Amino acid sequence: MTLMDIGMIRGLGTVVVMVAFVGLALWVFNPRRKQDFDEATQLPFADDPEATRHVEQAQAKASGSKQQ
Numbered sequence: 001m002t003l004m005d006i007g008m009i010r011g012l013g014t015v016v017v018m019v020a021f022v023g024l025a026l027w028v029f030n031p032r033r034k035q036d037f038d039e040a041t042q043l044p045f046a047d048d049p050e051a052t053r054h055v056e057q058a059q060a061k062a063s064g065s066k067q068q
Helices: 004-030 030-041 050-066
Strands: none
Touching: none
């Protein structure tokens, strides 16, 4: 039996992937990133001022209903 057999390598690989997944999930759902992601959602509409205005109005309406 060697120091690192195939089971040990697979186990370490699983741990590495799990740590990466948890780290990525924490990064994505961090409240400090919300503004960056909100700006990124507007990128498809950057060339169309009418669509941008419509989306901004919808977001303002949605945020206004959340505050009530």
